[in-house]
Amino acid sequence: MVSGDAETFYRKRSLHSRLQAIYLVRCDARSIEERARAIAVEQSVEMPVAAIADDRVRSHIVGRVEGISERKAGLFEIRISLAAETVGRDPGQLINMLFGNTSLHEDVELADVALPNDLIEYFGGPRQGVHELRRRVGARARALTSSPLKPQGLAPADLARLAEDFAQAGIDYIKDDHGLAEQAYSPLAARLEAVAAALRKLEQKNGQAARYVPSLSGDLDTMRSQIAAAKEAGLDTVMIAPMIAGLSNFHRLVRENPTVAFIAHPTMAGAARISPPLLLGKLFRMLGADAVIFPNYGGRFGYSPDTCRALAHAALDRREGLRPTVPVPAGGMTTDRVREMLDFYGADVMLLIGGALLEARENLRAATSAFVAEVHRYAYG
Amino acid sequence: MVSGDAETFYRKRSLHSRLQAIYLVRCDARSIEERARAIAVEQSVEMPVAAIADDRVRSHIVGRVEGISERKAGLFEIRISLAAETVGRDPGQLINMLFGNTSLHEDVELADVALPNDLIEYFGGPRQGVHELRRRVGARARALTSSPLKPQGLAPADLARLAEDFAQAGIDYIKDDHGLAEQAYSPLAARLEAVAAALRKLEQKNGQAARYVPSLSGDLDTMRSQIAAAKEAGLDTVMIAPMIAGLSNFHRLVRENPTVAFIAHPTMAGAARISPPLLLGKLFRMLGADAVIFPNYGGRFGYSPDTCRALAHAALDRREGLRPTVPVPAGGMTTDRVREMLDFYGADVMLLIGGALLEARENLRAATSAFVAEVHRYAYG
Numbered sequence: 001m002v003s004g005d006a007e008t009f010y011r012k013r014s015l016h017s018r019l020q021a022i023y024l025v026r027c028d029a030r031s032i033e034e035r036a037r038a039i040a041v042e043q044s045v046e047m048p049v050a051a052i053a054d055d056r057v058r059s060h061i062v063g064r065v066e067g068i069s070e071r072k073a074g075l076f077e078i079r080i081s082l083a084a085e086t087v088g089r090d091p092g093q094l095i096n097m098l099f100g101n102t103s104l105h106e107d108v109e110l111a112d113v114a115l116p117n118d119l120i121e122y123f124g125g126p127r128q129g130v131h132e133l134r135r136r137v138g139a140r141a142r143a144l145t146s147s148p149l150k151p152q153g154l155a156p157a158d159l160a161r162l163a164e165d166f167a168q169a170g171i172d173y174i175k176d177d178h179g180l181a182e183q184a185y186s187p188l189a190a191r192l193e194a195v196a197a198a199l200r201k202l203e204q205k206n207g208q209a210a211r212y213v214p215s216l217s218g219d220l221d222t223m224r225s226q227i228a229a230a231k232e233a234g235l236d237t238v239m240i241a242p243m244i245a246g247l248s249n250f251h252r253l254v255r256e257n258p259t260v261a262f263i264a265h266p267t268m269a270g271a272a273r274i275s276p277p278l279l280l281g282k283l284f285r286m287l288g289a290d291a292v293i294f295p296n297y298g299g300r301f302g303y304s305p306d307t308c309r310a311l312a313h314a315a316l317d318r319r320e321g322l323r324p325t326v327p328v329p330a331g332g333m334t335t336d337r338v339r340e341m342l343d344f345y346g347a348d349v350m351l352l353i354g355g356a357l358l359e360a361r362e363n364l365r366a367a368t369s370a371f372v373a374e375v376h377r378y379a380y381g
Numbered sequence: 382m383v384s385g386d387a388e389t390f391y392r393k394r395s396l397h398s399r400l401q402a403i404y405l406v407r408c409d410a411r412s413i414e415e416r417a418r419a420i421a422v423e424q425s426v427e428m429p430v431a432a433i434a435d436d437r438v439r440s441h442i443v444g445r446v447e448g449i450s451e452r453k454a455g456l457f458e459i460r461i462s463l464a465a466e467t468v469g470r471d472p473g474q475l476i477n478m479l480f481g482n483t484s485l486h487e488d489v490e491l492a493d494v495a496l497p498n499d500l501i502e503y504f505g506g507p508r509q510g511v512h513e514l515r516r517r518v519g520a521r522a523r524a525l526t527s528s529p530l531k532p533q534g535l536a537p538a539d540l541a542r543l544a545e546d547f548a549q550a551g552i553d554y555i556k557d558d559h560g561l562a563e564q565a566y567s568p569l570a571a572r573l574e575a576v577a578a579a580l581r582k583l584e585q586k587n588g589q590a591a592r593y594v595p596s597l598s599g600d601l602d603t604m605r606s607q608i609a610a611a612k613e614a615g616l617d618t619v620m621i622a623p624m625i626a627g628l629s630n631f632h633r634l635v636r637e638n639p640t641v642a643f644i645a646h647p648t649m650a651g652a653a654r655i656s657p658p659l660l661l662g663k664l665f666r667m668l669g670a671d672a673v674i675f676p677n678y679g680g681r682f683g684y685s686p687d688t689c690r691a692l693a694h695a696a697l698d699r700r701e702g703l704r705p706t707v708p709v710p711a712g713g714m715t716t717d718r719v720r721e722m723l724d725f726y727g728a729d730v731m732l733l734i735g736g737a738l739l740e741a742r743e744n745l746r747a748a749t750s751a752f753v754a755e756v757h758r759y760a761y762g
Binding site (some may be wrong): 042044045053085090095096100105150152154217220247252301302357359 | 394423432433434443622633736
């Protein structure tokens with residue numbers, strides 16, 4: 001390939017296909033213009049622009065500062081456009097170009113991104129989305145319910161008994177705690193055998209379908225074989241931590257498994273100084289998350305109601321032709337907050353309660369039934 | 382598998398194999414004990430301890446607060462031990478257990494970790510390390526030199542010409558800019574063909590071996606085929622961004638390619654509120670990075686000299702039986718800082734200068750020769 005090929009490439013493709021990235025920068029007013037230019041350069045050519053001899057690179061590839069506005073004293077919103085060609089179609093390269101080196105600056109946050117339509121279409125969003133997650137558990141219009149298998153350290157048979165209790169009480173999605181992986185005391189294969197069998201027996205008995213959602217871990221190959229084992233056990237839903245798996249690997253699994261529903265977990269995602277509505281709502285959805293767990297306001301974590309509302313909106317809104325992703329507010333929720341959460345989020349939500357139910361110990365099933373009843377009552381009167 | 386199996390497992394394994402994690406927490410003195418306990422629980426069982434019926438889980442799996450000390454007013458160092466069993470041998474699960482959900486708390490930083498020896502041995506550290514990186518380019522005792530191919534947007538032939546200039550000037554390792562991926566204007570296969578051919582021709586002519594270091598991108602399978610193509614082109618060194626690839630996938634590639642040297646790039650690593658010496662120095666090394674690029678003090682990024690010194694120390698120190706990882710301070714370095722950097726880091730270092738050389742434009746080769754000469758002069762007088 002010689003220089004001419006690159007030239008042809010630039011001519012053939014729309015020259016104007018650009019990503020728009022919005023950053024929040026803590027900075028004094030005198031320095032913000034220089035700072036904005038520096039970020040535009042860092043996230044594109046990463047070298048002094050004056051030293052770039054190539055006209056095409058200078059005019060198309062160098063990031064452009066499209067706007068600067070002061071949000072409040074010392075906090076600026078800057079909009080930078082980046083050539084879509086620099087990203088190609090790789091989710092890892094997308095995050096690399098959006099925030100890679102700039103993530104090393106503690107005073108910058110990636111606040112939002114607008115992507116070209118063809119890239120959004122290529123990523124494709126959730127393969128199932130809220131409607132299919134509802135259909136699978138026979139919940140026509142109500143909010144979905146979920147509970148976690150924990151604590152880690154229990155043997156598969158103990159986790160299976162817990163799953164039985166949750167299922168008997170009417171929980172829709174019974175998920176692994178995100179700490180469950182391939183530990184020697186409870187490897188995934190043994191969990192699949194014990195939990196899936198217990199739930200199958202229950203389903204045969206009372207016709208009720210509770211979904212077991214095992215957690216994926218390890219490298220891409222390990223996750224592939226975990227999904228294969230889950231399918232083998234009759235399952236169709238898995239949980240994944242995209243920031244640990246790597247965004248490219250997450251998306252690869254989504255593409256390879258079009259009938260599987262993926263519930264995204266936020267572990268290691270909060271540290272990234274990327275706005276939660278963008279990362280957990282918009283980006284995880286775009287890459288195929290059918291549901292996304294996040295720390296609800298008023299729980300163990302510090303997200304505000306505004307952040308949670310924006311995150312749910314990004315997961316659900318209809319703008320981009322993607323299926324809606326189910327928001328799963330979690331992190332220390334309790335049954336007495338069910339009505340408030342449903343008032344806040346509406347019915348397109350999955351409520352996840354764990355610790356508060358487990359605290360009931362020998363009354364776990366009754367406590368879980370009360371949680372389920374509260375959700376059903378809200379929907380059906 | 383039934384409960385009894387887990388019991389046997391606990392009996393058979395050392396019950397005392399624990400990870401020690403150190404966190405820095407901004408917090409008032411009245412709340413720090415409760416806060417420390419909450420982190421210990423979050424990073425282990427993630428549920429109210431009182432609700433755990435299983436004795437083994439309560440005594441072995443629940444994280445333990447091992448110490449709390451005040452570093453300065455409102456900043457506490459807490460030490461928490463976690464059962465090694467919860468991690469198994471998966472690097473992704475390691476970071477999940479060390480910092481996963483706690484990463485969602487903005488006032489907590491993961492400062493350091495001590496791992497059990499068998500886990501360190503299993504991960505195995507660099508397969509090449511500083512001695513082999515030196516040997517490959519015939520640098521007996523001096524610091525190594527490196528320059529990047531950039532800007533992205535150039536065609537492979539242009540990048541090859543740039544590589545030729547760097548090689549003629551005596552640079553040891555010529556690396557892709559971390560923005561180079563599988564872009565249509567310069568996919569990796571075309572870069573390998575153009576750059577590797579140019580360097581081979583030079584090597585035949587003047588016997589000097591410059592190493593081309595292509596950058597990996599995409600999912601695990603894509604990276605595998607990129608490494609295969611690089612080997613095919615006669616290369617033995619690649620660059621990878623572990624925080625984008627996912628730690629488990631990074632380590633998988635290291636295991637699968639014992640003769641390849643891996644240079645780790647910090648993109649998306651700085652945002653993680655994990656101390657840079659720990660993440661870039663200790664953890665990347667443990668997982669197999671032969672060299673690690675990081676933002677040097679006094680450049681475009683905000684790392685302090687202390688942070689850089691600690692990072693280099695973590696990459697190089699002899700304590701854990703691992704090969705040393707070459708520190709690569711970068712991010713806006715210039716030739717007039719070579720002496721100062723070598724005074725600071727010593728000879729076990731790779732100096733990476735890019736933009737400052739490219740700014741010389743038509744005098745690029747002379748500027749690069751001056752950089753190389755400065756490094757050689759320091760070592761050999």
